[in-house]
Amino acid sequence: MAILEVVNVQYGFQDGENKRVILDNISAGFEKGKFHAILGDSGSGKTTFLSLISALDKPHGGQILFENKDINRDIGAEKYRRNHIGMVFQAYNLIPFMTAAENVRVAMSITENDLPADEASVAYNLLDHIGITRDKADRTVNKLSGGEQQRVAIARALSTNVDLILADEPTGNLNEEMEAEIVNILKNLAHEHDKCVVVVTHSKDIAAQADVIFKLKGGQFLDE
Amino acid sequence: MSSVTLILDRHMNFLKRATTSVLRRPGKTIILLLLVFILGSVIAGAISVEGAISNTDANLRRNMQPIMSIGMDHEAWWEYESTYDFDWETTFPPAPPILTPADVRAIGDLNYVTFYDYMAMVGLSSLDLRRYEGEHESWFQEGVPDWFDLRGVSSSSMVVIEEGIIELVQGRQFESGELTPGNERATALISVAFADVNELAIGSTFELYEVITLPTDPDGDSWIEWGPEMFIDENVHARVGLEFEVVGLFDVPLDPDVVQHSQEYQDRIRALNAIYAPNWSIEDVTRRIAVEHAAAWEASPYDAPGWVGHQLENSEHQMRVIPLFVLEDPADMDHFRTAGAHYLPDFYQFEDLSSAFDEIASSMATMQTIANWILYVSIGATLLILSLLITLFLRDRRYEMGVYLALGEKKGKIITQILMEVLVTSFVAITLSVFVGSLISGRVSHNMLMNELTAEVNNDPWDNWRHEWTIFDEIGIPTTSMSADEMMAQFDVSLGIQTIGLFYVIGLGAVILSTLAPVIYVVTLNPKKVLM
Numbered sequence: 001m002a003i004l005e006v007v008n009v010q011y012g013f014q015d016g017e018n019k020r021v022i023l024d025n026i027s028a029g030f031e032k033g034k035f036h037a038i039l040g041d042s043g044s045g046k047t048t049f050l051s052l053i054s055a056l057d058k059p060h061g062g063q064i065l066f067e068n069k070d071i072n073r074d075i076g077a078e079k080y081r082r083n084h085i086g087m088v089f090q091a092y093n094l095i096p097f098m099t100a101a102e103n104v105r106v107a108m109s110i111t112e113n114d115l116p117a118d119e120a121s122v123a124y125n126l127l128d129h130i131g132i133t134r135d136k137a138d139r140t141v142n143k144l145s146g147g148e149q150q151r152v153a154i155a156r157a158l159s160t161n162v163d164l165i166l167a168d169e170p171t172g173n174l175n176e177e178m179e180a181e182i183v184n185i186l187k188n189l190a191h192e193h194d195k196c197v198v199v200v201t202h203s204k205d206i207a208a209q210a211d212v213i214f215k216l217k218g219g220q221f222l223d224e
Numbered sequence: 225m226s227s228v229t230l231i232l233d234r235h236m237n238f239l240k241r242a243t244t245s246v247l248r249r250p251g252k253t254i255i256l257l258l259l260v261f262i263l264g265s266v267i268a269g270a271i272s273v274e275g276a277i278s279n280t281d282a283n284l285r286r287n288m289q290p291i292m293s294i295g296m297d298h299e300a301w302w303e304y305e306s307t308y309d310f311d312w313e314t315t316f317p318p319a320p321p322i323l324t325p326a327d328v329r330a331i332g333d334l335n336y337v338t339f340y341d342y343m344a345m346v347g348l349s350s351l352d353l354r355r356y357e358g359e360h361e362s363w364f365q366e367g368v369p370d371w372f373d374l375r376g377v378s379s380s381s382m383v384v385i386e387e388g389i390i391e392l393v394q395g396r397q398f399e400s401g402e403l404t405p406g407n408e409r410a411t412a413l414i415s416v417a418f419a420d421v422n423e424l425a426i427g428s429t430f431e432l433y434e435v436i437t438l439p440t441d442p443d444g445d446s447w448i449e450w451g452p453e454m455f456i457d458e459n460v461h462a463r464v465g466l467e468f469e470v471v472g473l474f475d476v477p478l479d480p481d482v483v484q485h486s487q488e489y490q491d492r493i494r495a496l497n498a499i500y501a502p503n504w505s506i507e508d509v510t511r512r513i514a515v516e517h518a519a520a521w522e523a524s525p526y527d528a529p530g531w532v533g534h535q536l537e538n539s540e541h542q543m544r545v546i547p548l549f550v551l552e553d554p555a556d557m558d559h560f561r562t563a564g565a566h567y568l569p570d571f572y573q574f575e576d577l578s579s580a581f582d583e584i585a586s587s588m589a590t591m592q593t594i595a596n597w598i599l600y601v602s603i604g605a606t607l608l609i610l611s612l613l614i615t616l617f618l619r620d621r622r623y624e625m626g627v628y629l630a631l632g633e634k635k636g637k638i639i640t641q642i643l644m645e646v647l648v649t650s651f652v653a654i655t656l657s658v659f660v661g662s663l664i665s666g667r668v669s670h671n672m673l674m675n676e677l678t679a680e681v682n683n684d685p686w687d688n689w690r691h692e693w694t695i696f697d698e699i700g701i702p703t704t705s706m707s708a709d710e711m712m713a714q715f716d717v718s719l720g721i722q723t724i725g726l727f728y729v730i731g732l733g734a735v736i737l738s739t740l741a742p743v744i745y746v747v748t749l750n751p752k753k754v755l756m
Contacts, residue, residue, distance in 0.1 A: 047756055056630065056752040082632025093755050095624050097248035105236035110633045119235055140248070168756060 002029030003067060003163055003196050004053060010061030011048055022048050024219035025062070030198055030212075032163055035190040037210035038200045044216045047168060050200045054087055054166050055080045066164070083112050086157025090169035092149040094141040100127055100152045101137040104159045111160035126155045130185060147178035154185055158195075165189060167199045171206065183209055238637045242644035252617055253649055259613060260653035261660075263606040264731050268654075268661025270599035271730065273669045275723035277588045277595075279716035285578070287714065290551035291387070292560065293575050294323055294331075294568065295695035301571045321569040325378075325503065328547040330567045336560040341383045342547040344376035344506040348432035348465065351455065356417040358493045359484055367452025372432060373494070376503035378403055382413075383548045388477065390415075390495065395426045395472030402471075403502045410505035412468035415496040416475050424470055432499070433465020434513045439524040461520035464513045466505055474500075510543040546695060575695050584712075587676035591669060603734050610738030614646060618745050625746055626754035639743045646739050647732065654731040658724060666717035674712055 011023040022045040030036050040046040051057040053064055055077035064071050071080045081087075086107075094103045104123040108115055116122050127137045130151045132144075141149055150170060157165050167186065171179035183206055190197040190211070199206065207213050215222040246253050301320055310317050325342060332340035349369035357363075364370060380400050384390045393416060402411045409429070419425060437454060438461050448454045476495045482488040521528040551560055561574045568574075578585075618625065628638050 051752045051756055054630075056756070078632050078634065080632070081630060087630055089755055091755075093623060093627050093630070095627055098244060102236055102244065106241065106628075107631050109236040109240075110628070110631045 001031065003032050004030040004198075005065040005068075006049075006053065006062070007065065008062035009052060009059045009064065011045070011052065011057075011059055021219050023052070023059070026216075026219070026221050027062075028214055028221060030164075030196050032196045033190055033194045034196065034211040035187050035209070036196070036198045036212045036214065037207035038198065038214050038216055039202070039204065039207040040200075040216035041202060045219055046200045046202075046216050049216065050166055050168050050198070053198065054085055079112075082110055083160070084162055085164045085166055086160060086162045088150070088153045088157050088165065088167040088170045090172040092141075092146075092153045092173075094149055094152055094156075096142045097140060099138050099140055100132055100144065100148075100155075103141055103152055104156045107156045108159050111162075113161050115159075115161060123155070123159060126159055127152065130155050130158075131181075146173050147175075147181065150174060150178070150182055151185070154182070154189075158189070163194075163196055165195050165197045167197070169201055170199060171201075171203070179203075179206070238633075238641040239644060242641045242648065245641075245645050246648055256613065256617075256646065256649045257653045259609065260606075260650045260731075260735065261657050263602055263609065264650075264654045264657030265661035265664070266602040267599060267606070267731055267734070268657045268727050269665030269668070270595045270602060271723060271727045272662035272665045272717060272719060273591060273595035274599070275719060276666065276669055276715065276717040277592050279718065279720070280584070280588065280714050283714040283716055284584070285557070286554050288554055288577050289387070290554040290557065291577060291696075292549045292551065292557065293695045294328075294547050294572050295575045296320065296323075297571050297573045304571065321571055323545045323547075323569055323572055325507070325545060327567055327569060328545060331547070331564045332549060334560065334563050336551050336553075336556040336563065337549050338552045339379075339381075339383065339386070339550040340548060341377065341379045342503065342545055344503045344510075345544045345546060346374050346506050346510055346542060347371050348374055348434055348509070350430070350432050353422050353430060353432075355497050356415065356421045356493065358417075358489070358496075360493070365452070367455060368450075369435060369455065373498050374432065374506050375498050375500050376506045377413075377500050378503045382500065383550065384500075385474075386550075390474040390476055393473055393475050395470070397472060398502060403504070405504040405508065407502075407504075410466055410468050410501050411471045413472040413474055413500040414470055415498070416473045417496045418499075419470070419473055426470055426473065428470045429467055430470070431465050431467045433463040434509075435463055436461045436513070436516050436520050439521050439526055439528070441526050442528075461523070462516045464509065464516045466509050468499070468501060468505075506543060513542065577696060584673070587673050590676060591672055594672075595669075599730075603730065606734045607738050610646075610735060611741045614642075614739055615742040615745060618642070618742050622749060622754050625749055626751040629749065629751040630755055635747055638746055642743060642746065643736065643739050646735055650732065650735040654728060654735075657731075658719070658727055662717060662719050669717065670712070670715055673715060 006026060006028045008025050008027055009023055010021070010025055012019055012021040014020075026049075038046045038049055048057070052059050053071075055064075055071050058072050058077070066075060066080060066084055069075050071077065071084075075084070094100075095106065098106070101120065101123045104126060105119050108119050108123065124134055124137055128134065132148060132151055132155065136144060136148060141152060144152065150173075154165075154170075157167075165186070170186065171182050174182060186197050186199060187209060189195045199210070201207055305317050308317055309315065325344070328340070328342040331337070332342075349371050351367070351369045353370060353372065354364055355370050355372070377398055380398050380403060382390075382397055385392055385397065392413070395413070397413070398411060401407075412430075414424060419428075422430070424430060435455055437448070437459055440448065448459060453459065476492050478492065479488065482492070549560070551557060557576060564574060625638060629635070
């Protein structure tokens with residue numbers, strides 16, 4: 001059963017006298033325990049799609065339902081981001097003057113989800129589980145490699161104990177070796193930890209490893 | 225470990241984020257700290273100058289003799305009088321209200337007063353007595369009376385002697401029996417100098433009177449010019465006076481620095497010609513003079529012209545009542561003013577000896593104006609510069625702010641985090657600037673005030689002359705007794721709790737206001753545009 005449903009979503013903008021349609025009445029469902037890939041070329045609207053399902057933007061038509069509740073109207077965008085999703089960005093988007101552990105703890109202090117009281121221990125354990133040693137966990141993030149920073153970002157997304165992980169080109173800035181490691185971690189999250197993972201990518205290799213692929217072209221999902 | 229530390233340590237909440245940001249980004253923290261420190265020092269300087277002026281004013285008042293009197297508010301009276309339309313022939317200005325001995329007694333009974341007295345004052349003349357003129361040439365004209373100030377006394381312990389304004393050198397003060405009506409002859413205290421000129425001594429008697437001349441035809445041209453002819457018997461209706469017996473001789477202390485032709489020198493001459501007598505004698509002679517004035521016109525073939533009739537109706541105005549109240553504590557002066565205001569006739573006001581430091585008050589007012597401008601400009605500069613700096617810092621941190629928003633942080637908490645960061649840094653800077661600013665401004669303002677004061681004294685050709693005649697000058701209490709150095713000795717830049725509190729309120733208030741405008745940036749920030 002889908003944890004996240006996209007129902008007849010539309011999105012576009014006015015470009016001079018022309019109206020440009022980015023997403024044209026698309027629908028999709030995303031389930032726990034599966035690794036989903038949104039595959040598309042540059043300008044296909046895949047990042048816009050991710051921004052809509054992460055409630056960083058609102059659709060111009062249609063609905064996005066999380067556990068059958070509209071994420072904007074029923075839950076509220078801010079609360080949805082705080083308590084129901086974890087996000088991983090291409091550029092990591094970590095807070096540079098904080099350590100890896102502190103970056104993870106920031107998300108934990110913001111969420112309203114029930115978490116173990118000892119915030120620091122949870123952060124260290126998570127980071128360790130994902131391949132960041134205690135020594136590295138206490139370094140400011142700008143002293144870590146790209147792959148390590150993306151692991152920290154994934155740990156941050158997981159730290160709030162959410163079911164839905166959204167990733168925007170998570171391996172876009174990484175070499176092949178790192179890319180494989182990160183994809184494995186994401187796959188593992190879906191398969192071993194029963195998370196619903198949605199990855200937006202232009203890479204067919206990554207998409208090929210997904211359980212479900214949505215090809216986005218011309219503002220619509222192509223039949224797969 | 226305190227609960228606050230626990231919260232800060234265990235949760236990476238907005239407070240912990242704020243302190244982490246302050247400590248981990250030393251470059252930006254130091255820039256903000258230095259800027260607030262510099263602007264704060266200027267504000268602290270301006271506020272400490274304000275505080276110093278306030279302290280100095282309080283010190284000067286504390287050191288002022290707690291003597292008060294009542295005088296007429298002439299400006300208010302003139303303003304009131306100017307609303308009347310009169311021509312001096314058929315219509316006349318309103319008569320000013322009178323301060324009576326009864327008013328003085330009511331005010332003197334207030335708790336703040338340790339001692340009070342009043343002087344009923346009138347000018348009386350004599351053809352036989354001469355004024356003491358000191359080194360000056362006498363203006364005496366044979367056959368024309370000299371005039372003398374009679375100053376009333378109602379207490380056997382005279383204020384002017386208590387306060388050291390005059391010294392009793394021979395004889396005694398008034399006995400209580402001499403101060404109540406019913407004595408045939410009034411007793412008097414005169415100066416040694418006046419006694420010498422007129423060959424008077426303890427036990428001598430002399431007479432002072434008002435010469436009431438015969439009325440002349442108001443419409444004719446038979447006016448007698450001022451001179452001996454005016455006072456020959458055939459032109460005189462009556463001489464109304466009183467005989468005095470000398471019971472004491474006094475002297476007025478001589479300040480060796482006082483030079484001839486100075487105001488102080490003239491004051492002393494005037495004080496040496498004063499004659500102290502019981503108030504009842506002055507009140508009695510004033511009443512009798514008014515009666516004889518009226519009788520002289522009654523007996524004459526002429527109708528009294530309007531202005532004379534007006535004077536007759538208001539004959540009590542010939543006598544002035546000048547009270548003196550000695551208070552227990554200079555700090556009570558304001559309370560005394562408030563409590564005594566209830567008994568004051570209209571257009572009268574309390575007066576104190578504050579004119580003694582008019583010069584420093586003027587210099588302090590100039591400095592206060594400058595300090596006010598500096599304060600306003602520096603607050604304006606703080607608002608502008610800090611707003612710009614914080615806006616730049618926030619633009620530089622837009623990714624960080626975007627991350628907080630993407631993680632679902634409430635905007636209010638992000639704004640509080642920024643505010644905390646700025647306030648923590650500013651608090652340290654402001655604390656440093658309190659001491660540095662007040663130290664520098666204390667020295668600068670001391671020098672400025674001293675220069676102002678010196679310039680004022682040096683540029684004043686009437687250095688030895690008082691600028692404003694006060695009621696205390698009338699009764700011989702010196703009001704120009706403070707030198708520039710003495711005044712400066714009262715200059716006090718020490719910061720009181722209130723001044724420091726005021727500085728923190730203004731400083732942190734300016735910082736908060738400066739932060740509010742830039743946080744609009746956070747409110748309008750779109751994390752999608754920043755992060756994706």
